[in-house]
Amino acid sequence: MGYKTYTCPIARDCGGCEWLAVPYPIQLRRKQEQAEGLLGGMAKEDGAALEPIRGVEEPVRYRHKAATPFAHARGGRVLCGFYAAGTHRIVPCESCLAEDERARRILNGVARVAERLHIPPYDEDRGVGVLRHAVVRCGWKTDDVMLVLVTRVDELRGVERLVSELRAECPEVTTIAQNVNDRRTNAILGRRCRTLFGPGVMHDELLGCRFEIGPTSFYQTNPAQTEVLYGLAIEGTGDARRVLDAYCGTGTIGICAAAETPGMQVVGVEQVQGAVACARRNAEANGVADRCGFVAADATSWMAREGAREHFDAVIMDPPRAGSTPEFLTGVADLAPGRVVYVSCNIVTQTRDLEILRVHGYRLERVCPVDMFPHTKHVETVVLLGRELEKSREHVYLDYEPSKEIDLPGGATYEQIKAYVLEHTGLKVSHLYIAQVKQKHGIIERECYNKPKSEDAKQPQCPPEKEAAIEAALKHFKMI
Numbered sequence: 001m002g003y004k005t006y007t008c009p010i011a012r013d014c015g016g017c018e019w020l021a022v023p024y025p026i027q028l029r030r031k032q033e034q035a036e037g038l039l040g041g042m043a044k045e046d047g048a049a050l051e052p053i054r055g056v057e058e059p060v061r062y063r064h065k066a067a068t069p070f071a072h073a074r075g076g077r078v079l080c081g082f083y084a085a086g087t088h089r090i091v092p093c094e095s096c097l098a099e100d101e102r103a104r105r106i107l108n109g110v111a112r113v114a115e116r117l118h119i120p121p122y123d124e125d126r127g128v129g130v131l132r133h134a135v136v137r138c139g140w141k142t143d144d145v146m147l148v149l150v151t152r153v154d155e156l157r158g159v160e161r162l163v164s165e166l167r168a169e170c171p172e173v174t175t176i177a178q179n180v181n182d183r184r185t186n187a188i189l190g191r192r193c194r195t196l197f198g199p200g201v202m203h204d205e206l207l208g209c210r211f212e213i214g215p216t217s218f219y220q221t222n223p224a225q226t227e228v229l230y231g232l233a234i235e236g237t238g239d240a241r242r243v244l245d246a247y248c249g250t251g252t253i254g255i256c257a258a259a260e261t262p263g264m265q266v267v268g269v270e271q272v273q274g275a276v277a278c279a280r281r282n283a284e285a286n287g288v289a290d291r292c293g294f295v296a297a298d299a300t301s302w303m304a305r306e307g308a309r310e311h312f313d314a315v316i317m318d319p320p321r322a323g324s325t326p327e328f329l330t331g332v333a334d335l336a337p338g339r340v341v342y343v344s345c346n347i348v349t350q351t352r353d354l355e356i357l358r359v360h361g362y363r364l365e366r367v368c369p370v371d372m373f374p375h376t377k378h379v380e381t382v383v384l385l386g387r388e389l390e391k392s393r394e395h396v397y398l399d400y401e402p403s404k405e406i407d408l409p410g411g412a413t414y415e416q417i418k419a420y421v422l423e424h425t426g427l428k429v430s431h432l433y434i435a436q437v438k439q440k441h442g443i444i445e446r447e448c449y450n451k452p453k454s455e456d457a458k459q460p461q462c463p464p465e466k467e468a469a470i471e472a473a474l475k476h477f478k479m480i
């Protein structure tokens with residue numbers, strides 16, 4: 001076929017690049033099909049464009065973060081590398097073509113130093129030993145390199161010697177942190193950190209903004225494709241003035257959006273305290289602190305407590321693989337932003353969550369897959385949703401005034417009525433039909449919702465079974 005393919009001496013054993021032998025254009029086609037398989041039906045129903053996947057020119061050296069576990073080997077040797085697919089057997093690796101060249105060299109250097117200084121690797125079966133993992137992150141637009149040593153215990157004997165040997169072995173490293181993970185879990189990082197050398201943080205740049213990254217902060221692994229991903233997300237906010245950046249990490253998307261859009265205000269919500277502290281410093285460093293605020297909280301609890309009182313024109317959400325929660329998504333729908341941009345690294349949970357937003361009147365407008373991890377089956381997607389209500393307002397209800405509706409004692413919003421009818425009868429009812437039934441019962445006056453664009457503009461009449469379903473909902477919400 002003439003396609004370039006890549007080889008790796010440990011490809012057979014290492015579980016990392018499962019599609020390495022597949023030519024890159026075919027990998028992209030498979031990912032496109034994966035996105036179409038899960039999101040295609042919804043996109044078609046909503047009339048949204050499922051755009052071609054954004055791939056890369058040269059699918060190598062794209063990972064700027066790399067990690068290794070450690071294990072004992074005969075003769076006091078310390079092993080590091082990748083776990084063989086589906087096992088906890090370590091496959092040593094000299095150089096990985098997916099990673100920044102510095103990363104593996106540094107991780108192997110850590111193993112050599114641990115061996116020399118007799119620092120025992122963690123034994124996960126017995127829960128003993130000290131050194132669990134090392135994580136290295138290399139700057140894309142900077143020369144910063146952060147090394148994080150993950151240990152089972154706080155105390156590191158001979159720490160000064162350890163640091164000086166690591167610096168001699170890995171001169172590229174600009175900061176070293178220790179992270180303590182004392183839990184018997186597969187999660188790499190624990191909660192406690194301390195700086196062993198250098199500033200304890202590193203910096204990198206995305207879309208012209210400079211970001212501080214801490215040892216436990218989430219920061220995208222593939223920075224070049226992150227710019228593509230963020231560009232799509234920012235484009236998706238349209239002309240929004242006030243934006244919620246939910247699951248914001250170190251504030252990267254919101255800060256890039258605010259830096260690009262004069263006057264835009266951003267509220268970021270993130271559960272990792274350290275990442276929020278970085279986000280605040282990042283907003284300062286990029287001159288947008290007066291327009292960007294960050295809250296350390298679980299997104300769902302924040303939405304229930306504070307979010308419900310806010311107004312946003314657009315919501316960007318970028319949750320972890322597990323996706324969001326029904327409570328958060330319902331909270332978003334209640335806030336009724338004109339646009340929702342859902343960035344995801346797991347289309348399965350994204351599809352589940354999008355269904356909830358659709359029940360509340362949101363419709364897919366664009367679906368953009370992005371390849372963040374060549375040679376793997378992972379695909380990231382940016383889905384842009386608009387509010388059906390906005391469209392109907394524009395097209396049918398020129399004089400619609402939501403405040404009159406929402407202010408009614410015991411009243412429910414149009415979206416709540418629609419959701420109730422759908423849940424109890426399976427019928428989809430439009431804003432217009434609800435308005436007609438409300439008018440029939442004297443809840444609203446004609447002038448406030450229904451002014452045809454022209455004399456001959458057609459208004460379909462609510463069919464009897466939908467009228468009965470809407471009346472049941474109005475009774476349920478004690479509106480009639």
Ligand SMILES: C[S@@+](CC[C@H](N)C(=O)[O-])C[C@H]1O[C@@H](n2cnc3c(N)ncnc32)[C@H](O)[C@@H]1O
Pocket residue numbers: 218219220247248249250251252253269270271272275297298299300318319320321345
């Ligand atoms: C996929 S990352 C996205 C971060 C950021 N948007 C970026 O591009 O760097 C998901 C983020 O959600 C945070 N997170 C996970 N669960 C959360 C929750 N329940 N509430 C708030 N943030 C959460 C994680 O700590 C992580 O920073």
